[in-house]
Amino acid sequence: MDKKPCNSSQDAEVRKGPWTMEEDLILINYIANHGEGVWNSLAKSAGLKRTGKSCRLRWLNYLRPDLRRGNITPEEQLLIMELHAKWGNRWSKIAKHLPGRTDNEIKNYWRTRIQKHMKQADQNNFQQQSSSQITDQASTSQAPGMIHEPMEIYSSPSNQGHQNLEPFPNTCLPSTAIDQSSCDNYWSMEELWSMQLLNGD
DNA sequence: AAGAGATACAACCGCACAAGC
DNA sequence: GGCTTGTGCGGTTGTATCTCT
Structure with a gap:
């Protein structure tokens, strides 16, 4: 899944796959200081080699402080x-x-x-x-x-x-x-x- | 103990919509 | 009014972990 950076093209700058702890910390710190929103520019400003969508998803699904972890009750x-x-x-x-x-x-x-x-x-x-x-199946149209x-x-x-x-x-x-x-x-x-x-x- | 299969979860992708220019 | 960009959503995939044989 984790696409290794290529040696050319701008796509090489975009990281995919699992987030590292370091990336998480950068994102958390950045949002703590600047707030969330405008994810594309946030990703660039924070120095994360991720898309804005990826940052947003990571924040909303995993890093948000108000998230409840653990089993569904x-x-x-x-x-x-x-x-x-x-x-x-x-x-x-x-x-x-x-x-x-x-x-x-x-x-x-x-x-x-x-x-x-x-x-x-x-x-x-x-x-x-x-x-x-079983005897009725021939008369039905069920796939x-x-x-x-x-x-x-x-x-x-x-x-x-x-x-x-x-x-x-x-x-x-x-x-x-x-x-x-x-x-x-x-x-x-x-x-x-x-x-x-x-x-x- | 090892391999195979099943399960759970994180992350990505594509599309649609809204806002700004 | 049309275009571009950003955002949100639902679907899907990849992989780590667990369970069974």
Whole structure:
């Protein structure tokens, strides 16, 4: 990942990859003295061989003093799920309701933890379903790969074309979900809890 | 103990939008 | 009004670490 500086061109001046402690200190000190904002000029003025975007990302996601480090609490987990059910992948919007958490952190958390649970639940239901539906498959238009994309099925209002997939037909899909194409809320918290997404760990 | 696979997290990329000129 | 630049956001990728066999 870490691109070694080349011996020519201006790109050689731009560092990529993991930040060093020294770079972190430079950025922290600079922001402490001059404040944040105007990231491109900040990067140059501070003497960092980074893009403004990279500096901003590093500051917002890692160096900010008001960040909360450590595990997501059950309360935060609940809130994330609730807000995601309401807004979908609007991570920055969700992050605003979780003080000290970043959109990147929430996004990663969702992808690695919650999505994993959904995938497992999805597979369990698929196994249950497969025995009963195996004879019906020839009459459906379901693509074979669809079962691997629970997120799309779950959240996206733009994926109404998938609404006949019913990934959790027995226990999880709310009875009204399919008819909620014009509604912002897809699944209630009660329904999400019923999927036992929060009980895994 | 070693290798393979899975997981979690940091960071980058591309796009869209807003502000300034 | 059009262009340039900066910023913010969501998606994706790379890699370190952990777990399992």
